[in-house]
Amino acid sequence: MKRSKLAGLVAVTATLVATVAAPASAGSVRVVDGDDSTMLADIHRVRVTHTEKWVRVRIRFDDLAGSGLRRTQALSIFLDTDAARTGPEYRFQTGLNRGTDYRLHKVKSWGAPGRHVDDCGYRLKIDWTRDLATLAVPRACLKDPAKVAAAVKAVEWNNKGTKKVDWMTARRAFSPAVAAG
Ligand SMILES: [Ca+2]
Numbered sequence: 001m002k003r004s005k006l007a008g009l010v011a012v013t014a015t016l017v018a019t020v021a022a023p024a025s026a027g028s029v030r031v032v033d034g035d036d037s038t039m040l041a042d043i044h045r046v047r048v049t050h051t052e053k054w055v056r057v058r059i060r061f062d063d064l065a066g067s068g069l070r071r072t073q074a075l076s077i078f079l080d081t082d083a084a085r086t087g088p089e090y091r092f093q094t095g096l097n098r099g100t101d102y103r104l105h106k107v108k109s110w111g112a113p114g115r116h117v118d119d120c121g122y123r124l125k126i127d128w129t130r131d132l133a134t135l136a137v138p139r140a141c142l143k144d145p146a147k148v149a150a151a152v153k154a155v156e157w158n159n160k161g162t163k164k165v166d167w168m169t170a171r172r173a174f175s176p177a178v179a180a181g
């Protein structure tokens with residue numbers, strides 16, 4: 001038991017290193033959260049990609065509900081663009097059901113309401129068949145950061161109003177920071 005767990009950890013570390021060190025045109029990191037919640041919007045995997053022009057965060061879920069009648073699902077992505085300042089500099093919020101609205105805010109802390117970032121061409125794509133949500137933000141929107149890290153939180157309500165939450169890895173935990181590739 002102990003042995004296989006250790007082997008698993010080593011494999012994850014090796015994947016992270018390989019992803020970061022890969023001679024690709026973009027810097028990227030993949031974080032595995034896994035099937036650790038009974039909610040349908042359970043976060044399974046997250047990939048943060050940082051290119052010369054874009055910052056992308058792609059999240060794979062257990063099961064995204066197109067219809068809010070099945071489950072009401074929502075997502076927050078926190079971006080850390082300045083490691084010298086504690087906490088996130090940006091927060092992106094969206095629903096995950098069809099017809100949702102989304103918004104990017106400049107924030108000073110995790111809980112701050114922040115100020116809306118005027119439309120600078122950021123966009124969200126949701127694929128309900130593949131259970132994927134992909135945020136793409138022009139790097140210029142974020143003031144061309146040297147490195148970006150992301151923290152991801154999914155929230156879900158069932159039709160009785162019971163709320164469940166899943167964070168990528170842990171509450172308010174950022175991915176490794178990714179330099180522009
Ligand atoms: Ca999860």
Ligand SMILES: [Ca+2]
Pocket residue numbers: 080081082083084085086087088089
């Ligand atoms: Ca920060």
